[in-house]
Structure formats: C-alpha cells, structure tokens
Amino acid sequence: xxxxxxxxxxxxxxxxxxWKRFPGVVANHDVxxxxxxxxxxxxxxxxxxxxxxxxxxxxxMHQPDEGTIRVExxxxxxxxPTDAIAADIGMVHQHFMLADNLSVLENVILGSExxxxxxxxxxxxxxxxxxxxxKSLGVDFDPSTPVASLGVGxxxxxxxxxxxxxxxxxxxxxxxxxxxxxxxxxxxxxxxGRLVSDEGRTVIFISHKxxxxxxxxxxxxxxxxxxxxxxxxxxxxxxxxxxxxxxxxNLPDPSGRRPRQPPVVLRCRGVEVAGxxxxxxxxxxxxxxxxxxxxxxxxAGVEGNGQFELCEAILGLVPxxxxxxxxxxxxxxxxxxxxxxxxxxxxxPFDRQREGLLLDAPLWENTLLGRDxxxxxxxGPFINKRRAQADSRTIIARxxxxxxxxxVPAFALSGGNQQKLVVGREMATNxxxxxxxxxxxxxxxxxxxxxxDELRRARDEGLGILLISADLEELxxxxxxxxxxxxxxxxxxxxxxxxxxxxxxxxxxGEMQGSGR
Amino acid sequence: xxxxxxxxxxxxxxxxxxxxxxxxxxxAIVLLITGKDPAKAFSTLFxxxxxxxxxxxxxxxxxxxxxxxxxxAIGFKMNLFNxxxxxxxxxxxxxxxxxxxxxxxxxxxxxLLCLIVAMASGAAWAGIAGWLKVKRGxxxxxxxxxxxxxxxxxxxxxxxxxFREDENTTTVLVKTKELPRSAWFPDIVDRRLNGMIMVAILxxxxxxxxxxxxRFGFRLRASGANAGAARATGVHPKRMILVSxxxxxxxxxxxxxxxxxxxxxxxxxxxxxxQGFNGIAVxxxxxxxxxxxxxxxxxxxxxxxxxxxxxxxxxxKEIATIMSGIIVLAVVIINExxxxxxxxxxxxxxxxxxxxxxx
Numbered sequence: 035x036x037x038x039x040x041x042x043x044x045x046x047x048x049x050x051x052x053w054k055r056f057p058g059v060v061a062n063h064d065v066x067x068x069x070x071x072x073x074x075x076x077x078x079x080x081x082x083x084x085x086x087x088x089x090x091x092x093x094x095m096h097q098p099d100e101g102t103i104r105v106e107x108x109x110x111x112x113x114x115p116t117d118a119i120a121a122d123i124g125m126v127h128q129h130f131m132l133a134d135n136l137s138v139l140e141n142v143i144l145g146s147e148x149x150x151x152x153x154x155x156x157x158x159x160x161x162x163x164x165x166x167x168x169k170s171l172g173v174d175f176d177p178s179t180p181v182a183s184l185g186v187g188x189x190x191x192x193x194x195x196x197x198x199x200x201x202x203x204x205x206x207x208x209x210x211x212x213x214x215x216x217x218x219x220x221x222x223x224x225x226x227g228r229l230v231s232d233e234g235r236t237v238i239f240i241s242h243k244x245x246x247x248x249x250x251x252x253x254x255x256x257x258x259x260x261x262x263x264x265x266x267x268x269x270x271x272x273x274x275x276x277x278x279x280x281x282x283x284n285l286p287d288p289s290g291r292r293p294r295q296p297p298v299v300l301r302c303r304g305v306e307v308a309g310x311x312x313x314x315x316x317x318x319x320x321x322x323x324x325x326x327x328x329x330x331x332x333x334a335g336v337e338g339n340g341q342f343e344l345c346e347a348i349l350g351l352v353p354x355x356x357x358x359x360x361x362x363x364x365x366x367x368x369x370x371x372x373x374x375x376x377x378x379x380x381x382x383p384f385d386r387q388r389e390g391l392l393l394d395a396p397l398w399e400n401t402l403l404g405r406d407x408x409x410x411x412x413x414g415p416f417i418n419k420r421r422a423q424a425d426s427r428t429i430i431a432r433x434x435x436x437x438x439x440x441x442v443p444a445f446a447l448s449g450g451n452q453q454k455l456v457v458g459r460e461m462a463t464n465x466x467x468x469x470x471x472x473x474x475x476x477x478x479x480x481x482x483x484x485x486x487d488e489l490r491r492a493r494d495e496g497l498g499i500l501l502i503s504a505d506l507e508e509l510x511x512x513x514x515x516x517x518x519x520x521x522x523x524x525x526x527x528x529x530x531x532x533x534x535x536x537x538x539x540x541x542x543x544g545e546m547q548g549s550g551r
Numbered sequence: 552x553x554x555x556x557x558x559x560x561x562x563x564x565x566x567x568x569x570x571x572x573x574x575x576x577x578x579a580i581v582l583l584i585t586g587k588d589p590a591k592a593f594s595t596l597f598x599x600x601x602x603x604x605x606x607x608x609x610x611x612x613x614x615x616x617x618x619x620x621x622x623x624a625i626g627f628k629m630n631l632f633n634x635x636x637x638x639x640x641x642x643x644x645x646x647x648x649x650x651x652x653x654x655x656x657x658x659x660x661x662x663l664l665c666l667i668v669a670m671a672s673g674a675a676w677a678g679i680a681g682w683l684k685v686k687r688g689x690x691x692x693x694x695x696x697x698x699x700x701x702x703x704x705x706x707x708x709x710x711x712x713x714f715r716e717d718e719n720t721t722t723v724l725v726k727t728k729e730l731p732r733s734a735w736f737p738d739i740v741d742r743r744l745n746g747m748i749m750v751a752i753l754x755x756x757x758x759x760x761x762x763x764x765x766r767f768g769f770r771l772r773a774s775g776a777n778a779g780a781a782r783a784t785g786v787h788p789k790r791m792i793l794v795s796x797x798x799x800x801x802x803x804x805x806x807x808x809x810x811x812x813x814x815x816x817x818x819x820x821x822x823x824x825x826q827g828f829n830g831i832a833v834x835x836x837x838x839x840x841x842x843x844x845x846x847x848x849x850x851x852x853x854x855x856x857x858x859x860x861x862x863x864x865x866x867x868k869e870i871a872t873i874m875s876g877i878i879v880l881a882v883v884i885i886n887e888x889x890x891x892x893x894x895x896x897x898x899x900x901x902x903x904x905x906x907x908x909x910x
Contacts (some may be wrong), residue, residue: 273755351782371785381783389783392776396555403785406766415765438904441555445894446901 038278042106046071046204046236047092047123052101054087061087065101066313067255069204074230074237076247079257080280082506088257089206092238093125094118105204117186124202128209139164139177142196164418167198170233171225191225195233198229203234205229209409211246212337216543236439239297242280242504244273245539256280259479273536281507296327297363299378299498304357307343316355317343319522323465327496330489332513333502333531334538340522341383341502345469347382348500350374350407366497375404378466382457382473386449386501390456397437398426400444401459408463425462433458434484437462450481457485461492468492471502486512506535520544566889570836570881572650577881578874582866584607592866599857605882606853607744613852614809615823615843617751619830621758622802623698623748624839626691628762629775631797635680635695635782636704636803637827638674645706645727646672646893648818649714652728661733665812666750666805673804676702681796685789691722691796709770726817736812745813752845754802759841773793803827838886 035141045068052065056342062084069075079085091098094112103110105121112118116123132141143160144166151155164177165312173191175184181192190210197205200480207226211219214482221417227236227358240442241247248268256279300323307318318340325331335341350371360368362378383389391400402422405411426440433454437447444452457473467508472481473489487514494500503509509516510530518541526541579589579668603723618637626633639846647669654662656734700703737746774781774791782788807823815822833851837843858871 038794038799228759349783368785371782372787375785381779384782386778388777389779392773395772395776399769399773402769403780406769415767417764417766417769436905438901439555443894446898471756 045069045073045104046073046105048104049088049092049102050102052088052091052103053099054091054096055099058088060260062098062260065257067262068265069236069238070253071106071236072230073252074226074239074250075241075249076241076254076258077275078241078244078247078254078280080242080507083257083280084260085242085257086208086488087260089125089240090237092118093123093206097114110323111372119202122201122203123206124197124200125206126190126208126210128212130189130193132189132192134182135548137178137180138192138195140194141181141386142177142199144196146200146321158403162260164195166201167195170194170228171198172228173225185218185223187214190214190218190222194225200527202235202367204238206238206240208240209242210239211241211243219246225247237309243539244249244276244535245543248273248276256395277535296329298326298360299326299362300325300469300500302348302357303358303360304342305344305347305354305359306356307340307347307352308355315522319521321357321522321524323500323517323524325500327466327498328493328514329500329515330493330499332509332516332551333500333519334506334509334516335502335519336542337504339542340354341471341519341523345381345471345500345502346517346531348374348469349379372407375463380460380463380465380466380468382460382470384471386452386456389404391444391452394443396441396443397430397447397455398423398440400455401426401429401440401462405459405460405463410525427527429455429458429462433461433488448478450477453477454481454485456492457488461488465497466498469496469500469502472504472510473501474505509533509538510535518542562736562888562889562893563840563843565884566885567836567838567843567847569830569889570885571878572850573881573885574874574878577877578870579639580688580797581873582870583654585864585867587870591864592870595860595864595866596854596857598717598889600853601832602860605856605860607740607847608856609853610748611744611809611852612855613848614745614748614751615826616800616805616829616833616851618754618831620844620848621754621830622806622827622836622843623830623834624837624844625758625762625795625802626799626837627834629771629776629791630778631775631792631799632679632692632731632783633677633695633701633796633799634692634831635677635698635827636799636806636830637825638695638699638731639676639708639800640823641702642676643669644822645710645806645818647804647808648727648730648811651730651734651812652817655731656733658733661731662736662812665734666731666808669804669808670801671804673806674800677796677800677803678793681793681800682759684796685793701825707820710820714818716817724819726819728814728817730812730816734812735816736808738813745809747813750805751848754805755845758802767794806830827885827898832875833877836882850878870884 047067047069049065049067052061052062065088077085077088090096092103094115094117097113102110105123110121133144136144139161142164148156148160161177168174175188181189184192194205210222214222226237230237239251251268253265253267254276256263256276258280294390302321302323305318305321306316309315309317321344323331331502333341343352347354350366350369354367358365360366364377366374366377385394392403402411402417406417411425412418423440429438430437433460435451435454438453447455453474453476460468470489474485477485489499501509510533513530516528516530516533517524518528520540520542521544525544528538554609575593582589582592619640623633624635650668651665654664675700680691680694682693683694701718715725716728732894738744739746770781771784771791774786774788778788802894806826810823811818829851833844833847837847854871854875858868861870862868
C-alpha cells in the first residue's frame with residue numbers, strides 16, 4: 035500500500051477491484067489503484083498489459099464490469115467522458131486531438147466556448163483565462179498561433195492547456211513521452227511539476243519507459259497481464275526491479291544462434307525517405323541494413339524515429355529520396371508493392387486495424403487479403419471461395435485463432451486473435467523475408483508466446499525477419515542482432531546477449547551512439 | 552448459402568423492409584394531417600399492384616433506376632460517392648443520339664453500337680472526376696456536382712447550337728435527328744414495357760459478379776472497407792479509384808438509354824431528367840447490393856407509376872414522392888441502428904461460442 039498519506043486527506047483517485055472484459059479477453063482484472071493528491075503517479079506496464087483499458091475506465095470511455103471508482107473520496111459512476119470531466123478529470127491522449135487549422139486559443143476553447151449575452155463568443159474572456167493558465171504553466175507562445183505551425187512538444191502543451199481550461203484537477207497522460215525528444219521530455223516534466231507542486235493538481239502518468247518514471251514520478255504502480263501487481267516509489271526500487279515486476283521474472287531466453295554468413299534476403303542501402311511535412315527533415319536518412327536467411331534483426335527505437343517510414347519504404351509504399359532496396363537478391367527500388375510481396379516479402383503492419391484487417395469482412399476474406407494473386411485461391415479472374423475458406427480454416431487452426439468459424443466478421447475477435455490471424459496470413463505466403471512491426475502488440479500473454487514460437491520456428495526454417503518492436507524484452511528475446519533507430523538514422527548495433535533494456539533505453543533516447551559490441 | 556450468410560442477408564433485407572413500413576406509417580400521418588384518408592390511399596396503392604398495366608409501367612420506370620443505382624453503388628463499394636451520374640447520363644444521351652442517328656448499321660449491331668457509345672461517353676465524362684481525384688486530390692463529391700452543372704449546360708448548348716432539328720415541326724418539342732429504326736430498342740409489351748429492362752438486369756448481374764466474385768472486385772471492396780489495409784497489401788489505390796469511377800460512369804451512360812433507344816428515339820431537353828439522381832436513393836434503399844437494388848428500383852418505379860391512380864382518388868400524387876423520400880430517410884436511420892444491434896449480437900455470439908468450447 036502507498037505510504038505517507040496524511041490521514042483525513044482523501045485519495046485523489048481510488049480504484050478498487052476493477053474488472054473489464056471484452057469478448058474473448060479479460061483486459062483488466064482485480065485492478066486496485068490509489069493515487070495520492072498532489073503527486074505524479076506513474077502507471078507502468080508492457081504494451082498490452084492493460085494500462086490504456088484502465089485509463090479509459092477512469093475517464094468514462096467505457097464502464098467497468100465490476101469494481102468501484104472513487105474520486106476525492108466520493109464514489110463515482112462515469113457513463114461518458116463528460117461525467118469524468120465534471121468530476122475534474124482530464125485526459126491527454128497519446129494521439130493529439132487538435133484541429134490543425136485552428137489557433138491555440140480556438141483549440142483550447144473548442145467544446146466549452148465561453149459565451150456572453152445571447153450565445154456570442156466571448157473571446158476576450160477566453161484569452162484572458164488562457165493567458166493566466168499559460169503563465170502558471172510557464173508556457174510561452176502566442177494563443178493566436180495556428181496549431182499547424184507548432185512542434186510536437188508545444189502541441190502537447192496545448193492538449194494539457196485544453197484539459198486545464200476545463201478545470202481538471204486530475205490529469206491523465208497516456209504515454210505522453212512516446213512522441214517527444216529527450217529535451218522535450220524534460221520540459222514536459224517541468225510543466226507537470228509546476229501543476230503538482232504549485233497548484234496541488236494530481237497527474238496520472240502512463241508509460242513504459244522506466245527511466246523517466248524513476249526520475250520524475252512520486253509513486254509507481256505496475257500493471258502486468260491486466261492486473262495491478264505492485265505499487266512502489268522510486269526510492270524503493272530500481273530499473274531492474276521495475277523491469278522484473280513488469281514482465282514477471284522469466285524473461286525470454288536468447289538462445290539457439292549459430293555463427294554463419296548465409297545469403298542476404300533484405301538489403302537497404304543509403305535509404306532516405308521524406309518526412310511527413312514537405313520541407314521538413316527526412317524521416318529516414320542513410321539507413322544501411324541487411325537481413326540474412328534465418329536471421330532476426332531487431333529494430334529498437336522510440337516510436338516516431340523513422341521505423342514506420344523505413345517499413346513503408348521497404349514495402350514500396352513511399353518513394354525513396356535516395357538509396358536502394360534489394361529483396362531476395364533482386365533490386366526492388368522501383369518495383370511496386372505487389373511485385374515485392376510476390377518475390378517473398380511479407381508484412382505484419384504497425385496497426386492491425388488500420389492496415390491489416392477488413393473489420394466488417396468475414397475472416398476468410400481477411401486471410402485472402404493481399405493473397406488474391408495466389409493461384410491456389412483463385413480460378414482465373416475469379417475468387418475460389420471454397421478454397422479460400424478452406425485455406426482460412428487452416429490458418430485459423432494453425433495459429434490458434436479463437437473463433438467460432440471463418441465466417442465471423444473480424445471485428446468480433448479480440449485484439450490478440452485478430453493479431454494471430456494477421457500473423458498467420460502473412461506467414462501463409464511462405465515468405466523469405468518478413469517485416470514484422472509490433473507483432474505482439476496488444477496481445478495477451480498466451481497469444482504472445484504462440485506468435486513468438488511461430489516466428490522462431492520460421493526463423494529456424496530460414497525466414498529472415500526484420501522485427502520492429504517497442505517491447506524491449508521481445509527484441510532481446512527474439513533478435514539475433516539489434517539495431518537502434520534514433521531520429522531517422524541507425525545509431526547503434528548491439529548484440530542481444532549483452533543488451534539490457536536499460537542499455538537499449540540509453541541508445542534509444544540518443545544519449546549514446548555507436549556500436550555496443 | 553451457409554447459416555451466417557443467410558442470417559446476414561435476413562438482417563439486411565429485414566431492416567430495409569422495416570424501413571418501408573416505418574415510411575408507410577409516417578406517410579399515413581402526413582395524409583391524416585392533410586385531411587385525407589390513409590386507408591383509402593393505401594388500398595388504392597394495393598389495388599394498383601394488381602393492375603398489369605401499372606406493373607408494366609413500374610418495371611419500365613424501374614429500368615433506368617436499376618442502372619443508375621448500380622452506377623452509384625459501385626462507387627459506394629469503393630467509398631466513392633459519384634453524384635455525377637446525372638451529368639454522365641446527359642453527356643451520354645446527346646453523344647449517343649447524335650452518333651446513333653448518323654450511322655447506318657443492321658438492327659442488332661446498331662443498338663449494340665449505341666450502348667457502347669453511351670458507356671464510353673459516360674465513362675469519359677466520369678473519367679474527368681477520376682483524373683482530378685487521382686492527380687490533384689479533388690474530392691469526387693465536389694467535382695461530380697460541378698461536372699453535373701457543366702454537363703447540363705454544355706449539352707444544352709451543343710444541342711441548341713448544333714444538333715437540333717428545326718425542320719421537325721410535327722411535335723412541339725425540339726429534338727435531334729431521329730434514330731433510324733435499326734437503333735430502336737424493341738418493346739416487350741408494345742408502348743408499355745421496353746426491353747431495356749433486360750439490359751438493366753444484365754448490368755446488375757455484371758455488377759454482382761464483378762464486385763463479389765472476382766479478384767478485382769475483392770480488391771475494390773477491400774479498398775473501400777479499409778484503404779490502409781488494401782494499400783499495405785499492394786493494391787494500387789489510385790488505379791482502383793480510376794477504374795471504379797470509369798465503370799461507374801459507363802453504367803451511368805446506360806441510364807438514359809431506355810428513354811432514348813426505347814421511347815423517344817431522339818434527344819430532347821428533358822429526356823430522362825432526374826434519373827441519375829434518383830439512383831442514389833435506390834442504391835441507399837438497396838444497400839448497394841444488386842438484389843436489393845432490383846427490388847428497391849421496382850418499389851420506386853411502382854410508387855411513381857401508381858401515383859397517377861392516387862390522383863383519381865383526389866389524393867395528391869406528390870404523396871408518392873413524399874413516401875419515397877421518407878423511405879430513404881428511414882432506411883438510412885434504421886440501417887445504422889440495425890447494424891449496431893447486429894454487430895453487438897455477432898460479438899456476443901462469438902464470445903459465447905468460445906466460452907462453450909475453450910481452446
């Protein structure tokens with residue numbers, strides 16, 4: 035239990051015995067959380083541990099099946115975020131929800147516009163309040179600036195202002211540092227520090243980065259496999275201790291590697307990809323990368339450091355500004371995506387719902403996706419429905435996708451089963467090189483082990499895998515080599531036998547560069 | 552058909568039928584407010600359904616609606632909203648009227664040529680919107696609306712300045728040169744039911760096979776359902792957009808052919824007016840599915856044809872138009888509600904099925 039609560043002061047937030055089930059999966063079970071007022075309280079856990087589910091419960095985005103929520107001592111039922119906001123809870127989402135073409139001021143007041151008289155917008159009053167808030171936060175930019183011209187760190191500040199403007203006393207920040215560079219992280223915590231110490235607000239901070247949690251937070255609650263396993267403070271633990279709490283004690287074992295130089299199945303030379311905004315710095319610069327037969331090359335990096343763009347470039351979804359891509363021995367720099375896929379490339383996309391699945395379509399159409407060139411599944415220009423369905427059943431059985439049948443639409447499956455289906459589909463083409471982005475993201479532990487086993491088995495049979503993951507244990511456990519991407523470049527190469535999450539962390543934040551061998 | 556497909560079809564059809572009944576109810580209220588007897592109106596409509604002549608007229612009216620709904624629906628399948636069917640149809644009408652009147656061919660071939668010209672010119676006009684979207688990122692809703700205005704004016708001007716036949720004094724309306732008899736699409740029942748209904752059914756069958764049975768159609772539906780996923784699996788988004796807009800335009804070109812080849816046999820200013828727009832409503836009611844479109848078009852055709860009978864009973868014939876409108880609104884609302892209910896039902900069932908048989 036949390037120590038040092040002055041008696042008489044109610045907890046800012048207290049969750050007791052929270053359960054949340056989704057069809058086919060229990061996302062949270064028996065979650066208990068006690069947040070002291072006026073503190074920064076970190077919630078840490080691996081991807082898929084249930085952090086976001088928990089925070090959505092607290093913010094009223096869905097209702098828990100069991101358990102109670104108390105805010106400042108009073109029991110609450112949140113039917114929607116509106117109820118949570120009324121209870122002075124505010125949430126800063128991981129993905130910014132700002133209107134680019136509106137100004138800072140307009141964004142902040144959007145949805146709670148101050149009015150004067152008969153519905154006339156009182157911009158002067160809004161501006162006065164916003165300036166007050168900005169001053170107390172120590173932020174300094176012109177409220178009339180369009181959000182489009184702000185940097186990522188500043189946009190996040192706007193999100194925080196938005197929440198404060200609505201009078202939030204308790205702020206939830208969902209992985210706020212995932213998109214920030216180290217300098218901005220420091221500024222963010224400076225801001226949060228003011229909110230907590232000067233104004234007595236409470237911050238709930240979701241993260242999986244142990245460093246920042248240990249440096250900046252007052253209390254730390256660890257979530258593993260859907261439940262809260264411990265609450266501690268930075269004084270009482272260290273990285274090792276937290277890492278063990280997060281993953282349980284048995285980390286995957288890096289084993290079964292043989293020294294050899296088999297043929298290269300994926301080669302990137304001097305790859306450069308343009309950034310999202312024209313004129314901005316390139317998203318990927320001078321990347322050289324090789325994946326050999328029966329080799330897993332892990333790519334570590336904080337999200338948004340060019341991994342996504344690198345994958346898109348390998349797939350041929352974005353043009354290269356410079357460099358070349360070679361797949362299974364042939365130059366594919368100018369080939370279209372289908373040609374690359376046909377030559378033995380497979381892709382487990384970053385976001386299965388946005389890039390991997392047709393949610394309203396039955397599973398058998400989902401397993402057909404991208405494989406409608408396969409003569410085994412087609413007859414001339416027509417889809418062979420019978421064989422496509424049989425093929426789908428094979429994939430479902432082999433990858434242990436839990437579903438009543440292949441006729442069920444994909445949205446009816448839990449996240450883990452959706453992911454197994456995508457992995458199964460991508461492996462069904464018997465690829466030579468697999469680009470796997472977060473192959474076990476948001477997947478429960480059992481499914482994670484199953485996917486890992488399949489990837490290892492395929493690797494042993496000769497598949498080359500480029501593994502992009504935010505899960506450092508996954509990277510260390512699966513990879514034969516690990517490279518680190520920072521700011522669009524590959525800044526280090528490490529031997530997983532010597533790599534620890536902490537060491538990787540220092541490379542990923544750009545504190546260290548070079549070879550870790 | 553397996554059980555799931557059957558259930559899906561039943562839910563889809565059920566929600567459309569429900570919408571029709573809700574619309575009937577609302578129409579009854581409208582009638583009551585205006586002091587008319589809804590029972591009399593409905594019994595008139597019901598009796599009209601037993602009248603062969605009314606039914607023939609209904610099928611005749613349904614013909615262009617089926618085709619224009621197919622044109623709209625193939626766009627919808629790809630998440631494209633082609634509002635430009637009307638304009639594409641109009642361009643095709645004048646082009647076909649002029650080309651058809653100025654060539655000499657044996658009967659069947661002449662009709663075939665006219666249909667091909669209609670499809671090509673409709674596709675060409677739609678292709679402008681496709682090109683704008685692919686090359687310049689112009690939203691097709693905007694461009695097709697604008698192209699409708701341009702098509703209407705352009706066709707009216709070209710007709711007036713180049714192609715109208717002034718010598719033709721036998722009728723009040725100005726027309727283009729009349730098509731030779733070899734280009735006339737034959738009637739099934741003389742002056743009452745034109746054979747173009749067969750072409751309309753063929754269009755629906757082609758639409759069904761193309762979209763639901765072929766690899767191309769699978770990619771089209773995948774692109775419409777999730778553009779991101781289609782792209783990541785190597786479907787060329789721009790090519791798919793262009794091809795589906797061209798097919799939509801080709802269908803649109805055929806919409807006016809019942810009026811041109813099967814009825815008037817020359818272009819005149821109000822020929823087939825509104826039939827391109829009405830297809831949008833039919834596609835919505837028919838849930839973008841060929842079978843649904845078939846029945847929806849028949850229903851709309853019937854309401855249009857039977858409205859004359861209402862007038863005889865001193866009930867304003869606009870009530871039929873109002874009813875069509877309410878049906879479409881009801882469909883949109885009820886479909887969404889039913890979809891949500893059904894999605895939850897499927898999710899619950901999937902979860903329940905798994906708990907019975909743990910892996």
